[in-house]
Amino acid sequence: MTDPFDSRKATAAAWFKTLRDQICAAFERVEDSQTNGPLSDQPAGKFALRETQRTAPDGSDAGGGLMSVMRGGRVFEKVGVNVSAVYGTLEDRARKSLTARKEIPGLDADPRFWASGISLVAHMQNPHVPAVHMNTRMFWTPGGWWFGGGSDLNPCIEYAADTANFHNTLKAHCDPHGAELYPKYKAWADEYFFIPHRKRARGVGGIFYDDHCTGDWEVDFAFTQDVGRAFLPAFLQQVEKRRMTPWTDEDKEIQLIHRGLYAEYNLVYDRGTKFGLETGHDPDAVLMSLPPFARWV
Template sequence: MTEDFTGKKETAAAWFRTLRDRIVTACEALEDAADSDARFESTPTRRTAPDGSDAGGGLMSVLRGGKVFEKMGVAVSAVHGTLNPRAQAAMAARGVPGMAQDPRFWASGISLVAHMQNPHCPAVHMNTRMFWTPGAWWFGGGSDLNPCIVYPEDTIHFHAVMKAACDAHAPDYYPRFKAWADEYFFVPHRGRARGEGGIFFDDLNTGDWEADFAFVKSVGEAFLPAFLPLVARRQATPWTEADRETQLVHRGLYAEYNLIIDRGTKFGLETGHDANAVLMTMPPIAKWP
């Protein structure tokens, strides 16, 4: 790949940071409305290369103990370096052009997970990212809803917003990426999905960087209108200790998925990114049956 991607990298990284700021502001406003002074605490993160040199970093923002969010984490990063042999071999096996010869990479993205105080409010996940190597570039990400108490109308709303975001770019994106999410967010050892699904995509490169980046921005912009109305609908619902038990057991399923299956968790830990930032998405309290 001979094209200089410096400008495109900077544009993508700046967008992810802007989206982070918008989401943090909107979620703190929910805490304000609930008479809570809970705020995100932000910590810079760094990636350290195997030789000890600096390899980029980002910002990890975590809100704990709010009246709406028991824990919500939003992280952005832009990292670079050389993939270790195992990660390099895995990408080469996926068919990434030139990866067998040149293990350099650059990646930037946003990732978030919200774990709610009220068991009737659904947990939610979203991430979008851009990945570059000397031989290829692509986008990936998605968003999925993870209620412990399922309300079909909430699921319908969430999927409708995701579908609209997809339909604005290609008529086959939503059915393709919904099916991909159904497969990707499945927990084989439990024989069930971790939630109500959403969309998931990876290796997105149509050959038109601007068009693909526009789609990724649409996915990010869809998060707040997909999620905030559900919080407004469920936040005041009375809940019982039995509801709380259901929530904590469901969080156990979520934790199992993140630690055993999630490719983002594996990639972050294998490539030396800040472990606290990688594991930021873990629930604050969980139970197992």
């Protein structure tokens, strides 16, 4: 019997791939345009592509995706942009992880799932340019579906005006879908991207949402698309404003220590990291978010 959600799954997966293509092309244009200033004498960064594969516990194919990573560029030190569409049966650990925060009718009797999304993390050469994270995704089980994602800024050297511009751009893309969404999901980001053992935030926030389901798939998908569309204008203004700023060894030290915080959060608390590893996705793709270099005091 044909799954009535098949066309919606295909539509969502295609959108995440389109967004990936747009972001990768924009980032390569930034690299090509750095023809003077810091690191302009080295080759412009280009994305290397690799297909990823998820294998089910019984050894069968369970979907996969595309891992796109740029390393050692003029502007980007390491940036990964991954897309995937995976499916199969949720194992006990992953099923318990999901049901601990959300009631999913019938999941014990029918633990099938399908998930697709885009995940991006950029670590920058210049310590004055913030690191950034963005992801959007769709999740489906026979008992329900929902969207999740968001975008957040992670500067090691903070500029209040840059933070305000980033948040204002996200708000402008959220507001057409309901004035309550930006403040609600900003507050969730402030809570979610907090590092309890350090008693501090990972960065300067953004928006975060999960389990987003109003009952109208088209409406929720349109909102998730606009969250994705907000990313390039929100982030590239930071890059253009700061990428020519000279930096010192002390600035670089601050950046490396801040990256240590980022790594701690992603390995200990991040839902996407936990889910990807628990469901058998390619570990290199799951851990793509980790910085190329970090330091701990």
